[in-house]
Amino acid sequence: MKGPDKDEKYPISHYNRLCFLKNIITSPNIIVGDYTYYDDFKDVYNFERNVKYHFDFIGDKLIIGKFCMIASGVTFIMNGANHKMDGITAYPFNIFGNGWEKVTPKMEELPFKGDTIVGNDVWIGSNATIMPGVHIGDGAIIATNTTVTKDVAPYTVVGGNPGKEIRKRFSEEKIEELLELKWWDWKIERITENLHELTGPKSRFL
Template structure:
């Protein structure tokens, strides 16, 4: 192969790669706009799991998403799991299980953490409320300054309105908002939602996603189901 052919092949490969969208391993995929960060590349806590292409939008410090995951103590062991292609707006907070106080007694004050004899009332295993892992599905949009409480499960394709406080699970492809967050509407029919969850386009190869972007952002489920 000649040098000219190698150069042509290299140029062709670069052009082809650009057709497949942003590099998920690039912290800041929008050149010159650090406000957007693919946060799987900046999170170091092993109990925070982030999918490809999920971004956090923050004009102050988009790389430090972990500062918004509160009361996440390693000895508790709960996880925050966020799927692929999620959009997380500025100031979204995740409250983890470490925020909980014992509520079965007359006082909720955590005397034990201050020691000096007060540790004698250290709660036993099972006495502190534990809601389990917090799980956000794929293609979820969480609006500005929303708060997600411990153990909440947010389904694929859901939308959380700005400044909501989400205290209970959110079904797939529904819109919720308010404090506490309530159902605003279901985005599509029940049959359409079932089809979308079966298609699960976010699990396709990035090549297939790129070829079918027009269908993914359209409202033609039948066409999306039949694409190759």
């Protein structure tokens, strides 16, 4: 066994609704690690369409680690969606011109929450929404239809709107050990040799 080719666009033969995501991304501001896959009910190219308000002039990045599992309909809202909110109204008059551009805010006056970062080995369920600047830790699970508005700790299961912690996947002590293990950084040969240890409930790593 040698495992699939990380540079293959569609790693499952005769099935083009699941892709290794990094191989279809066109935006330089979306960075995806090896073996992370996206599964879409209709078209895998919906992924970038579902990264909303991601404008080059703002410069924020969407960074996704290795071996993540992203289901159909997952949406990332980026910083371009933010409105200036320190006035009486948040209405963006300036974008319509015709004299209203005189109240165009400077970039530093707009809310900016930084890059959106998804760790390694993260499972994001269908139709989840990730808000700007959120950091999702390694090994986390985001339930279907969840709206993630704040950071998610490693190996935490989150669900609801807004997303709330449901439970930890493992004890705090074990989570620390797994974060040190960083299996996703192993050479693929070592991962392949240890598949039973990585996927079984009686793993020596647990």
